[in-house]
Amino acid sequence: MDKRKFRKVMAANRGEIAIRIFRACTELGISTVAIYSEEDKLSLHRYKADEAYLVGKGKAPIDAYLGIEEIITLALKADVDAIHPGYGFLSENPEFAERCEAAGIAFIGPTAEMQRALGDKVAARKVAVAAGVAVVPGTEEPTEHEEEALIFAKQHGYPIIIKAAAGGGGRGMRVARNKKELLEGLTSARSEAKAAFGNPAVFLERYIENPKHIEVQVLGDGHGNLVHFFERDCSIQRRHQKVVEFAPSLCLTEQQRSAICADALKIASQVSYRNAGTVEFLIDKEGSHYFIEMNPRIQVEHTVTEMITGRNLVQAQILVAEGHRLSDPEIGITTQMDVSKRGYAIQCRITTEDPTNNFAPDFGTITTYRSSAGCGVRLDAGNAFTGSHITPHYDSLLVKVSAWGLSFVEAARIMNRSLQEFRVRGVKTNIPFLENVVTHPVFLAGGCDTSFIDKHPELLQ
Numbered sequence: 001m002d003k004r005k006f007r008k009v010m011a012a013n014r015g016e017i018a019i020r021i022f023r024a025c026t027e028l029g030i031s032t033v034a035i036y037s038e039e040d041k042l043s044l045h046r047y048k049a050d051e052a053y054l055v056g057k058g059k060a061p062i063d064a065y066l067g068i069e070e071i072i073t074l075a076l077k078a079d080v081d082a083i084h085p086g087y088g089f090l091s092e093n094p095e096f097a098e099r100c101e102a103a104g105i106a107f108i109g110p111t112a113e114m115q116r117a118l119g120d121k122v123a124a125r126k127v128a129v130a131a132g133v134a135v136v137p138g139t140e141e142p143t144e145h146e147e148e149a150l151i152f153a154k155q156h157g158y159p160i161i162i163k164a165a166a167g168g169g170g171r172g173m174r175v176a177r178n179k180k181e182l183l184e185g186l187t188s189a190r191s192e193a194k195a196a197f198g199n200p201a202v203f204l205e206r207y208i209e210n211p212k213h214i215e216v217q218v219l220g221d222g223h224g225n226l227v228h229f230f231e232r233d234c235s236i237q238r239r240h241q242k243v244v245e246f247a248p249s250l251c252l253t254e255q256q257r258s259a260i261c262a263d264a265l266k267i268a269s270q271v272s273y274r275n276a277g278t279v280e281f282l283i284d285k286e287g288s289h290y291f292i293e294m295n296p297r298i299q300v301e302h303t304v305t306e307m308i309t310g311r312n313l314v315q316a317q318i319l320v321a322e323g324h325r326l327s328d329p330e331i332g333i334t335t336q337m338d339v340s341k342r343g344y345a346i347q348c349r350i351t352t353e354d355p356t357n358n359f360a361p362d363f364g365t366i367t368t369y370r371s372s373a374g375c376g377v378r379l380d381a382g383n384a385f386t387g388s389h390i391t392p393h394y395d396s397l398l399v400k401v402s403a404w405g406l407s408f409v410e411a412a413r414i415m416n417r418s419l420q421e422f423r424v425r426g427v428k429t430n431i432p433f434l435e436n437v438v439t440h441p442v443f444l445a446g447g448c449d450t451s452f453i454d455k456h457p458e459l460l461q
């Protein structure tokens with residue numbers, strides 16, 4: 001791949017991640033292009049770019065950011081060199097990556113081929129097995145027939161988790177604790193997967209009780225050079241969706257850390273990975289780690305890794321897409337030893353959801369918005385300002401708060417102070433719930449596993 005300097009980059013996304021991309025570009029001297037739907041005509045990301053174009057006129061709000069044809073036509077008209085897909089929307093759509101490249105526009109992400117090898121969970125498990133990395137015991141192929149499911153249950157016992165091969169965002173999963181739940185779950189998971197992801201394929205895995213979710217941030221340049229940026233602990237989840245994330249983990253010995261990071265690199269190198277990516281593992285009570293999936297894109301929680309390593313991951317994505325090698329001065333990573341970490345960082349996702357009403361999304365106009373600031377705090381906000389209209393059309397993430405401290409407890413104290421400083425009126429937020437999490441003794445001791453929120457209903461008060 002030849003090197004080329006991007007002059008203009010489009011973010012095919014909205015909200016905080018579009019703004020994050022624009023900031024990274026501006027710092028690199030690249031001009032920026034936003035797209036926005038009719039529902040987003042007053043959204044902040046539109047005004048944070050040098051140019052902005054309406055997309056998806058007359059389409060459903062979500063579909064505006066999924067129109068491959070329209071987005072590429074617009075990108076050509078606006079003369080952009082590259083498109084950054086952010087997360088969600090088209091970020092894991094190999095067809096989009098292919099169409100960009102065919103139009104002469106660089107896709108800031110892995111090649112379509114790499115996406116195909118990793119995007120589908122069943123395919124990714126095969127990559128991990130080929131790389132010699134342990135996966136959660138599961139079916140090698142999608143499970144179509146009841147008999148296959150029953151044979152798996154006989155071999156591995158219950159509980160079993162039924163997962164959509166194309167799943168994401170914690171959706172399309174079902175836990176079965178007996179034969180009846182397995183057979184019923186198989187049918188309902190398939191139809192749910194078809195409706196949500198357009199692909200009915202599901203597979204089975206042994207369900208690990210109360211695991212920790214540990215994921216490793218990697219970066220590859222597509223020339224065979226790969227490094228990791230240590231791990232994040234994302235065990236604090238609600239309905240299999242991450243709520244609070246931190247780095248580094250408090251539950252790994254140095255030996256375990258080296259082993260899990262090495263395994264992540266083995267998987268990425270199996271496909272000569274290019275771009276930032278995240279290799280996700282579950283850790284069982286015995287401390288063994290098992291690969292579950294790889295996300296070939298930037299993730300919501302990348303901020304905590306940036307804070308402990310001092311590295312700008314979104315800029316690294318752009319530089320790698322420009323054709324740079326990791327060792328080029330622009331990135332400056334010649335060996336793994338060049339990546340170091342310091343302190344602890346925690347991220348909380350402030351959402352417009354009501355924790356006292358089962359986290360129902362809330363809508364309306366924000367009448368007061370005062371955010372926190374100060375030593376050790378980083379904010380990545382979407383439509384967070386006084387007068388902002390929160391609509392039901394998109395996800396409920398309002399602002400990501402990240403806090404850094406030399407120790408985990410100090411980071412937690414800064415986070416708590418920061419959450420307390422916020423004033424958001426007009427719409428309900430989950431701030432009171434987040435305050436309860438970051439002051440909880442189990443959290444402060446690093447003891448949270450994926451069952452933490454379910455086991456502590458007092459967090460909701």
Ligand code: ADP
Binds near residue numbers: 168205209280282
């Ligand atoms: P998604 O792509 O939807 O995020 P993942 O495969 O990454 O799905 O899993 C999300 C979460 O679901 C995990 O962090 C974990 O809490 C739970 N989970 C997934 N697979 C298993 C499993 N085999 N055993 C126990 N929990 C699981």
